[in-house]
Amino acid sequence: MRLRIQSKILIGIAAACGTIAAHSAGAQVSQLHPTFYGSGEFDTRSSQFPLLGMYVGVGGCGWSPYFNANGYALHYNVLPGVSSSASTLSAFLPTLGLAYASRGNGISLGGGYAFVHNEDPGAPGAEGGGTSGVTASFGAYHIGRGPRAMRSQLLSNYNFDGHYVWGRGRASFPFGSSRTHPARIGAELVGQGGGKNGVTSNTWQAGPTLEYTWTPVFRTTAAGGWKTVDGSRFANRENAAYLKLEFSFAP
Numbered sequence: 001m002r003l004r005i006q007s008k009i010l011i012g013i014a015a016a017c018g019t020i021a022a023h024s025a026g027a028q029v030s031q032l033h034p035t036f037y038g039s040g041e042f043d044t045r046s047s048q049f050p051l052l053g054m055y056v057g058v059g060g061c062g063w064s065p066y067f068n069a070n071g072y073a074l075h076y077n078v079l080p081g082v083s084s085s086a087s088t089l090s091a092f093l094p095t096l097g098l099a100y101a102s103r104g105n106g107i108s109l110g111g112g113y114a115f116v117h118n119e120d121p122g123a124p125g126a127e128g129g130g131t132s133g134v135t136a137s138f139g140a141y142h143i144g145r146g147p148r149a150m151r152s153q154l155l156s157n158y159n160f161d162g163h164y165v166w167g168r169g170r171a172s173f174p175f176g177s178s179r180t181h182p183a184r185i186g187a188e189l190v191g192q193g194g195g196k197n198g199v200t201s202n203t204w205q206a207g208p209t210l211e212y213t214w215t216p217v218f219r220t221t222a223a224g225g226w227k228t229v230d231g232s233r234f235a236n237r238e239n240a241a242y243l244k245l246e247f248s249f250a251p
Helices: 002-025
Strands: 032-043 048-058 062-077 086-101 105-117 133-143 151-159 164-174 183-196 199-215 218-230 238-249
Touching: 062 105, 086 133, 151 183, 164 199
Parallel strands: none
Antiparallel strands: 032 048, 032 238, 048 062, 062 086, 086 105, 105 133, 133 151, 151 164, 164 183, 183 199, 199 218, 218 238
């Protein structure tokens, strides 16, 4: 039954890709803008979360289609605090959607499917969900005006099969007195959680961020702070420090 559903999803994705290709055929190829990105997160609960992905959008203002795909792995203890119960959940998540951009604001809406190996609906920290299923995503950003303009961003994703939601908000300012300064400092707040069949988890984390633009096409971000994890699979709430390193490359 699941294989049949996945086949239908793949057919839908292929059809949507054809629609995007037809839309882009009328525009110049130079309008397609790929971005490659990745991250690695570690915490003192012996949890690791590496992610690699690619985003392809069409430049310009107004509505346009986009394609995003990422793969991630979550290494964690199935039984909290028991190192011998370590397991790794991995997933591939393609998404198709529409994005709207103006001079200083933008939003995006997308739908996709998470293909998960070693499923665990209540896995704490699986951003795209711990089970295979249809997903929906929403994103928004705002770029302020002035020499020290604030940039804010909201990203979210929901996995319908695992009833798992992930959301992250960030805001940052230039480190120096110029909006073209290569470094930006800010803060982030991340919340995620869900599960099914009585197996649930929820995670909250917050901390400062430091972004540095090395070249016009390459930048890195470091984030770190405090994380708290709870849910039905935990006898007690667990707290931990975390560190996350990110990069993006947009040739």
